[in-house]
Amino acid sequence: MKWSQTLIPTLKESPSEAEIDSHKLMIRAGLIRRITAGAYAYLPLGTLVLNKVIDIVREEMNRAGAVEVFLPALQPLDLLEESGRLSVFGDDLITFEDRHGKTTALGPTHEEIVTDIVRNEINSYRQLPITLYQIQTKFRDETRPRFGVLRSKEFIMKDAYSFDVDYEGLNKSYKSMYEAYCRIFDRCGIDYIVVEADSGAMGGDVSHEFMVPSSVGEDILIRCLKCGYSANRERAEAAPVPRENHVSLQSLREVPTPNKHTIQEVGGFLDVKPNRMVKTMIYISNGQPIAVLLRGDHEVNETKLTKVLGQETVTLADHNTIEHVTGARVGFAGPVGLKIKIIADQAVSTLCNFVTGANKADTHLLNVNPDRDFKIDQVADIRYAVKGDKCPKCNHDLDISQGIEIGHVFKLGTKYSDALKAKFLDANGKEKSMIMGCYGIGVNRIIASLIERSHDENGIIWPLSLTPYKVIIIPVNVNDANSMQMANHIYDDLTNIAGIEVLLDDRDQRPGVKFKDADLIGIPIKIVIGKKFAETKELEIKLRKSGETFLTPPEEMRSRIESLFEMLSKP
């Protein structure tokens, strides 16, 4: 492609709409333009990259035995209702009413559609297993789109769904997808880590998230850098906090704490650290209020709490309920004297002589101790791991960092096949629910997170696998006939004979402009036709990433480029 014939609108200045590097660079390099909040147009360069990613995803899905389908963006609400997810998606669902008054949704994901197809078309174990996938735009009315294509209202997702006759089959399908994901991200040249994730209300026992470490990531990763344990924030466990030794129990004492209701206020007022305090939160579980005890510096993990309680959902009690249950204003609840079930986090169960609310306005209790002063009905891990926690596997310090989720593999089990009655007859003629898995990849996110990790002050640095063009030819002076003739010759040779994607910067611009632009759009290999060519007929090859330069006579250019490809495609 010749630069003058395509559209690569680069910008010298950073657009005011962008905050993070990848977003700024995608706009500055002319990959995307914002059309409205959370929706982006991909310009020619962006489209080339998008298609590179899609090609890799498609190849690896096919290699893993998945079969491609193409599903509608329009979805009837009744399928979502049937699976029970209409309320789950809630306001995230983008819907509209057609001319007949029927409400239709723009698909936020496609479990229901695929399951509907499969339940209609597959009835026998002989037709299983099968994994269907598609690459398509999804629509979600995000409360706050941000970071460019990292969180947008419409985004491209590869989603695959596996259907098996039993859990053994599911495990195989899952493993196969997991491995395909590794190959995809490896080929994209992206650094990623896999973390255990909670399968939550989705059912099933395992789920893994593929994360790109990044300080702009919205997900939190908890890892042990020693033994390799890694999980997301919802899932991560911490080694149990050991019991304090040789502590003599002090006598319980009531202290006035006028108008101090937060951990911070009370701690400051009484000069007690948050980790010597216990907060008492009233939750509603199964219609009944329960008390949840956590150390002052810890936060409740509702995912864990829900699971421990064996409920679908738990919710924080409202102020009226709290006052009714504790007999005091919000902010003064404590376990002593409570008549409801008390569930304590493990870190609370090993604590002595702590501070709690007194269930009495403007009053707290000092030197509270379990067993002596109140009874814990259940001890469990119901909090988020925090800095300072130890690895549950090897007791080494846990590392807490951020990441961008680019893929997620899920063992669904029978959640959707049960709800949507996707059943089959097994070899014994017995009707069974299909065992499902689902597997998603955020295609746009691969691009943004790659740029987030692979750029410098001059611009993007593409890996060979995703770059829109592998080579850019820069004739320093397009008005010099010899240079241009050589430029065209190399261009034809590489493009037509070697099948390499080449961009020829044929613009009548000063060299500085062209070099800056080439760096900004991140093309891995530059071929410069300039001073050296005039002097010795040699061409200069410069690598974007390392800055290395080589001089090559024109006749050796093709073999030289090919050997560079080999070098560059190694990690």
Place this chain on the structure above:
RNA sequence: CGGGGCGUAGCGCAGUUUGGCUAGCGCGCCUGCCUUGGGAGCAGGAGGUCGGAGGUUCAAAUCCUCUCGCCCCGACCA
């Protein structure tokens, strides 16, 4: 949805507090000259519903009311 900020040329911004003459600057764009190894220089030029509607005033980018859009923080994110 709560809090904050912004909307002036394709992009980045000044001007708004304290209303006043033809609405400015940098980049980009067009023409010419000059230049050709890291975003040159000179000269000339095009480009504006000052987000929109209504109001106050002799006079509104500037003040008032309403409205639309965008960004940031938070909440939210199977």
